[in-house]
Amino acid sequence: MAFHCMNCNGSMVFDVASQKMRCLHCDSTCDPDDFVFRDESPEAGGQAFVADGEMAVFTCQNCGAELESTEDSLIGFCPYCGGQSMVKRTSDSSEVERIIPFQVSKEQCLELYSDYARHVRYLPRELRDPEYIKKFTGIYMPFYQYDAEFDEVYLTGTKTVEHNRRYDVENTYRIDGTVEESYERGVTFDGSKYLDDEISARVLPFDHSKERPFNPGYLSGFYADATSVPPELYLEDARVRAEEDIVNAMGDELHRTSGISMGSTSSVHTVVTGHHSMLLPMWFLTWRKDDRVAYAVINGESGEVVSDMPLDLRSFAFGCVIISVVLFVIMELLFQPTPMVTSIVSLVAALLMAYGIRLGAKREYEQQVHAYDKGWGGGDGTPVEKEVAKVRRRKRVEAKGAKRVGEVLSIVFFMLFCTMTLGMTIMSSSTGSSLLKLALPMAVLIYAIVVCVRILKWRKYIGRLDPVVAIFVLLATVVLNSAIVLISPVNDGWYYIGDAVCIVGLAVSAVGMLKTYNVSTTRPLPKLFDREEV
Amino acid sequence: MRRLSVIALLSILLCMALVPGVALAETRTFKVDDQASLLTESERSKLKQDYTKLTEYIDVALATVSKNSSTTEKYASSYMQKTFGSGAAVVFVIDMDNREIYIYSNQAGLATISRADARAITDNIYKLASQGKYYECADAAFSQILTKCEGGRIARPVKHITNLLIAIVLGILVNFFYAVWARSKERSKARVPQGPQGASR
Numbered sequence: 001m002a003f004h005c006m007n008c009n010g011s012m013v014f015d016v017a018s019q020k021m022r023c024l025h026c027d028s029t030c031d032p033d034d035f036v037f038r039d040e041s042p043e044a045g046g047q048a049f050v051a052d053g054e055m056a057v058f059t060c061q062n063c064g065a066e067l068e069s070t071e072d073s074l075i076g077f078c079p080y081c082g083g084q085s086m087v088k089r090t091s092d093s094s095e096v097e098r099i100i101p102f103q104v105s106k107e108q109c110l111e112l113y114s115d116y117a118r119h120v121r122y123l124p125r126e127l128r129d130p131e132y133i134k135k136f137t138g139i140y141m142p143f144y145q146y147d148a149e150f151d152e153v154y155l156t157g158t159k160t161v162e163h164n165r166r167y168d169v170e171n172t173y174r175i176d177g178t179v180e181e182s183y184e185r186g187v188t189f190d191g192s193k194y195l196d197d198e199i200s201a202r203v204l205p206f207d208h209s210k211e212r213p214f215n216p217g218y219l220s221g222f223y224a225d226a227t228s229v230p231p232e233l234y235l236e237d238a239r240v241r242a243e244e245d246i247v248n249a250m251g252d253e254l255h256r257t258s259g260i261s262m263g264s265t266s267s268v269h270t271v272v273t274g275h276h277s278m279l280l281p282m283w284f285l286t287w288r289k290d291d292r293v294a295y296a297v298i299n300g301e302s303g304e305v306v307s308d309m310p311l312d313l314r315s316f317a318f319g320c321v322i323i324s325v326v327l328f329v330i331m332e333l334l335f336q337p338t339p340m341v342t343s344i345v346s347l348v349a350a351l352l353m354a355y356g357i358r359l360g361a362k363r364e365y366e367q368q369v370h371a372y373d374k375g376w377g378g379g380d381g382t383p384v385e386k387e388v389a390k391v392r393r394r395k396r397v398e399a400k401g402a403k404r405v406g407e408v409l410s411i412v413f414f415m416l417f418c419t420m421t422l423g424m425t426i427m428s429s430s431t432g433s434s435l436l437k438l439a440l441p442m443a444v445l446i447y448a449i450v451v452c453v454r455i456l457k458w459r460k461y462i463g464r465l466d467p468v469v470a471i472f473v474l475l476a477t478v479v480l481n482s483a484i485v486l487i488s489p490v491n492d493g494w495y496y497i498g499d500a501v502c503i504v505g506l507a508v509s510a511v512g513m514l515k516t517y518n519v520s521t522t523r524p525l526p527k528l529f530d531r532e533e534v
Numbered sequence: 535m536r537r538l539s540v541i542a543l544l545s546i547l548l549c550m551a552l553v554p555g556v557a558l559a560e561t562r563t564f565k566v567d568d569q570a571s572l573l574t575e576s577e578r579s580k581l582k583q584d585y586t587k588l589t590e591y592i593d594v595a596l597a598t599v600s601k602n603s604s605t606t607e608k609y610a611s612s613y614m615q616k617t618f619g620s621g622a623a624v625v626f627v628i629d630m631d632n633r634e635i636y637i638y639s640n641q642a643g644l645a646t647i648s649r650a651d652a653r654a655i656t657d658n659i660y661k662l663a664s665q666g667k668y669y670e671c672a673d674a675a676f677s678q679i680l681t682k683c684e685g686g687r688i689a690r691p692v693k694h695i696t697n698l699l700i701a702i703v704l705g706i707l708v709n710f711f712y713a714v715w716a717r718s719k720e721r722s723k724a725r726v727p728q729g730p731q732g733a734s735r
Binding site: 349 | 633650653654657660661664690692693694695696697698699700701702703704705706707708709710711712713714716717
């Protein structure tokens with residue numbers, strides 16, 4: 001199938017502003033829903049499609065050139081004549097039912113992105129270049145929508161009916177009942193194995209009032225992908241999400257009408273009753289670095305910008321210089337620290353950086369084992385596959401609410417730890433107690449070793465040496481500065497050496513972790529990278 | 535006549551008020567108490583001679599000690615109390631027992647030599663003491679105290695170096711966490727699938 005004008009046989013593309021198909025040659029328009037395809041099946045002398053592994057070979061209906069496309073593509077573009085063809089798939093297991101046409105034009109997309117990029121710090125210069133960002137490509141991505149039905153309701157809640165200084169009177173409620181509601185196409189998950197679940201979750205929601213029954217005419221001028229993961233993959237997630245949504249909605253209603261705050265043990269029996277396939281519009285900008293690629297994605301309906309762009313290390317270094325100069329000026333006006341203070345600051349900085357390294361390494365580890373990308377699956381029983389299962393089990397537990405509490409507790413504990421050790425160090429300077437003097441160096445040393453052990457455990461999954469190098473350099477810094485604090489040499493030069501080593505250690509660690517971060521923001525090259533602006 | 539008597543009485547009272555001040559100015563001293571025998575007699579005399587001008591502003595003492603069971607600061611404080619009482623004074627202590635030098639100003643003396651000034655001066659001269667050049671060390675200390683008393687500025691290289699190093703350390707740290715925070719805050723709004731079995735309530 002190709003998008004030819006019924007008047008002049010020229011190519012037609014979907015015009016976002018008018019929401020109609022427009023002929024590039026004679027400028028005539030037609031409603032995508034009224035567009036009639038000519039019969040250009042292989043039998044009628046049209047395109048031929050042969051599946052060849054993940055690549056598919058088809059014949060351009062304009063010029064007859066033999067072209068390749070990915071098996072998961074719905075649309076193919078001919079680089080020789082610029083013609084566009086709908087590629088028929090050999091095994092079309094999931095028919096597209098509905099589509100939200102692009103509401104954001106390429107011009108609006110560039111404006112939105114430029115506006116967004118102005119507020120993003122340390123973006124690589126290339127990604128601010130007006131010429132480069134013209135590479136934004138419109139792609140319809142496949143999504144699944146799930147229907148759900150609810151019946152038995154079990155809600156718990158509390159309401160404070162009397163409150164004074166001495167006591168509160170709290171009523172507890174339990175509500176049992178039945179909900180006679182269905183949740184039609186209420187939960188959405190992406191159906192492409194190439195689109196990371198995290199990015200697709202961030203680019204949601206779409207305004208479903210703009211949905212239309214699917215007609216290939218809407219695809220003209222854009223790329224489109226077919227589903228590449230089975231709908232069953234998200235069944236349980238859809239059930240949980242639907243239940244969450246209905247429980248939250250009932251909780252809000254309960255609180256609004258009767259002032260009762262719903263408890264966390266509330267539940268609604270939920271059953272997923274069906275699923276639908278649909279295409280949603282997105283603008284993609286890809287930025288390639290070696291064999292990896294980073295994305296900026298714009299919701300083609302709402303204009304929401306989501307990006308996972310890497311940090312530019314040169315801009316980061318410049319930022320460090322600016323912040324250091326500002327801090328230096330402030331400190332010169334307010335403080336006159338002793339050289340010993342520099343060593344203590346170095347130790348505290350090393351402690352915080354160790355925390356940062358741990359967070360960064362954990363994030364990289366989780367990404368490598370696809371903890372947040374359910375579409376990924378090896379199924380080969382390799383060690384990575386086993387680790388994936390283990391991490392996902394843990395994530396499931398964390399999803400029950402433990403994650404937030406755990407994160408808050410770990411931050412509180414870490415802050416207490418820092419405050420306590422720093423307090424002991426300050427006390428040691430006034431009391432001269434060498435035992436208290438030991439507190440900070442020992443605490444930092446122990447924490448750095450704990451982080452070191454944890455990173456070595458993650459090492460085989462992370463695949464990069466940066467976090468390991470970073471933590472070992474930091475460990476060396478901690479050992480040197482701990483020795484300086486404990487020995488308290490008379491010569492100031494030792495403190496300066498310790499501090500200089502700390503600066504080198506922090507710089508190496510920061511750059512190493514940012515490189516790791518940059519890797520975690522990028523992904524292996526997917527098929528859609530090869531797509532050019534159309 | 536009665537008016538003259540009142541003026542005379544006021545004049546007498548004014549003179550009485552000024553007398554202690556004049557007397558105090560006259561009694562300001564530069565004391566060299568070299569218990570640790572670090573200086574020669576001629577060095578002690580030369581110090582007194584060179585820094586007599588200090589007594590125009592403040593009481594000054596150089597105290598060296600070879601046996602000290604407490605900290606240098608406590609020793610300096612008690613020496614100050616014993617020697618000068620509560621008048622504005624500065625004591626420079628070379629404590630051979632603790633291997634420490636210390637400049638101590640009492641409450642009244644802090645207006646002239648603040649704690650930060652004292653620390654800056656000791657930072658500037660500690661290497662001379664480490665090398666055993668005690669006269670040069672004391673000479674440099676009193677020279678800088680005099681500069682401060684005369685309203686001049688003293689060099690503070692240690693302050694600049696430590697502030698610079700701390701600023702760089704904090705600059706890297708703050709920028710690193712800012713960069714990571716700024717990028718990761720966007721991710722928090724995503725509701726992603728949680729695992730093969732999904733989450734259960």
